[in-house]
Amino acid sequence: MTKIIDIQQLSMKYDDSKVIDDINLSIKEDKIYGLLGRNGAGKTTLMKLITAQIFSTNGELKVFGQHPYENQQVLEKICFIKESQKYPDNYRVRDVIEVSASLFENWDHDYAVSLVKEFDLPLKKRMKKLSRGMHSAVGIIIGLASRAPLTIFDEPYLGLDAVARKIFYDQLIEDFGNHPRTIILSTHLIDEVSNLLEHVIVIDRGKIIIDRDAEELRGLAYTVTGLAAQVKSFVKGKEVIQEERMGGTMTATLIGDEKSMGQSTAKQCGLEVSPVSLQQLIVYLTKSGIKGVMSS
């Protein structure tokens, strides 16, 4: 599979503090990536580096095989929708759509218009009069209708209600199916997007700590519950990322995929086995400060 982004030993400092710390990463063609991590982890900084809005202090970054800085050939293939995307106040929704049409080679006008209807946006209303959520919906429409070969959404849904977020997810998955491209979605709503993601990248304090196929990651951990003595005996020698005791009962979350047979053994021992959501797993892994990169 072709690499769309190739990052080697990339670092970036703001003043004296390293916010991107010697990372290696490759992003492949026609996949949906989740870029996840805690506040201040370095997600936006990484996206700004990829889209050539800021310079790295060290390392190599290639996008579509070239350095992205002031490189029109590369930049015209990217659509970056930021968290608080700004538009000229006096523009109407319609004007934003028209200007966007001129920026992206693969722009689909009919699709943009159908999305405006889906999100129930008033085409004639000026941007400054839109609510926060409506503002975000405009960004989402541009990101989807651009059909840019590399589309990056950085927390695109500030103020967007649950219904509108569902429209976004449904549209993303449907349109991606018809027009595959590389999508990077940065979000804190991990469980909501969990089923959309094909690959998960987690950044923590400027370092990539997880770079792994989403399906593999989902099956990587499980929770066992039962009598404390039984759970204690079962988890002995296994990698436990979280445990909790309530009276005589104990719950433990362990790392171990299907192949390790831990889940079937736990069931045979009479323990209750339950899956761990992607969000829970990422919270555990970032809290426990895993060393090195969990990569596939």
Ligand SMILES: Nc1ncnc2c1ncn2[C@@H]1O[C@H](COP(=O)(O)OP(=O)(O)OP(=O)(O)O)[C@@H](O)[C@H]1O
């Ligand atoms: N312009 C700047 N000047 C100095 N420090 C900055 C600047 N922008 C970001 N930082 C710092 O860089 C670090 C990474 O910030 P970044 O915005 O990349 O994090 P993030 O993962 O996107 O966070 P969030 O999820 O809260 O949006 C933070 O410590 C932040 O304070």
